[in-house]
Amino acid sequence: MKLLRQDSIIRIRYTSDKLSVLLCFGIITVISIFSSCNNDIETIKALSSELNLPNQSGKNFEVQYTDSGKLLVIFRAPLVERYVNKGDKGSYYEFNKGIEILFFDKNEILESVVTARHGMYYEDKNLGVASDSVVGRNIKTGEQLNTEELFWDRENRTIYSHVFTKITNEDGVFFGEKGFESDQDFDNYKLIGSSGTVRVRDEEIQ
Numbered sequence: 001m002k003l004l005r006q007d008s009i010i011r012i013r014y015t016s017d018k019l020s021v022l023l024c025f026g027i028i029t030v031i032s033i034f035s036s037c038n039n040d041i042e043t044i045k046a047l048s049s050e051l052n053l054p055n056q057s058g059k060n061f062e063v064q065y066t067d068s069g070k071l072l073v074i075f076r077a078p079l080v081e082r083y084v085n086k087g088d089k090g091s092y093y094e095f096n097k098g099i100e101i102l103f104f105d106k107n108e109i110l111e112s113v114v115t116a117r118h119g120m121y122y123e124d125k126n127l128g129v130a131s132d133s134v135v136g137r138n139i140k141t142g143e144q145l146n147t148e149e150l151f152w153d154r155e156n157r158t159i160y161s162h163v164f165t166k167i168t169n170e171d172g173v174f175f176g177e178k179g180f181e182s183d184q185d186f187d188n189y190k191l192i193g194s195s196g197t198v199r200v201r202d203e204e205i206q
Contacts, residue, residue, distance in 0.1 A: 054081035054094070061095075065154070073154075073184075074102040075128075077119065095119035099130060101152070103184050111185045112138045114150065114159075128152035134161075138186040143169040145186065147179070157184045165191065 061080040065073040077095040084091045099119035103112045114137075116130035129151055136145035136159070147165040152158075161179035167189070168174075176191030183189075 055084045056082040070106065071104050071108045073104070075121075076100045076102075090122060090124040092123060093121040095121075101128075101130075105185065110139055112136065114152075116150070126154045128154065136186060141169065141186075143167060143186060145180070145189075152184065158182065159184050159186070167191065 058080050059078060061075075061077045063075045064071060065075070077099045078097040079095065081094045081096070082091070083089075083094065086092065096118060098117045099115065101114040102110055103114075105111045114130060114134065116134040117132035119131070120129040121127070122129075129149070131149045134145075134147050134150045136147075136150070137143070145165060145167050147161045147163060149163050150159060150161050153160075158181070160181045161176075163179055165176040165180045166173065167176070167180070174191055175195050177193035177195070179193075180189055180191045
């Protein structure tokens with residue numbers, strides 16, 4: 001008997017009169033081959049799940065958000081990876097090579113910029129998270145914010161943090177020990193657990 005496999009089709013040729021024996025052997029062979037294939041598929045699925053591989057990925061990612069035809073936000077990242085239906089997280093995007101977010105006013109003039117070394121965006125919550133050396137700058141006022149984690153609520157157009165935050169402006173350097181709250185343009189903000197140094201002419205008052 002010869003067992004041939006061509007393009008996933010199993011073919012059995014027999015040259016003996018003992019047909020029943022050959023058929024049994026052939027059935028066992030076919031079952032073992034397909035069982036092996038199924039095991040391999042299950043193994044691959046298990047490994048993929050364990051490694052948490054992305055469903056999609058791309059380079060030089062850019063998204064523009066508009067309202068009534070006016071540009072509000074530009075989101076950029078060198079690398080994006082998308083994960084679909086990952087338990088409590090739902091579907092989300094991850095940006096392992098950093099992010100840049102540009103915010104525009106009602107006249108489509110650039111107003112503020114946020115950069116970070118890592119970012120996440122949760123689709124179901126419309127929530128962005130920037131982390132690792134986060135810097136926010138208000139282009140109009142020159143104010144700069146530094147923190148290690150920042151949340152962006154896209155629907156409510158607010159930005160906030162729950163960790164140590166520093167804000168530097170022409171009046172001095174101010175700290176939020178427990179973070180801050182602000183609109184996404186950094187025009188109005190509140191430091192939580194605040195302290196700081198105020199500049200008065202050439203001197204500093206603690």
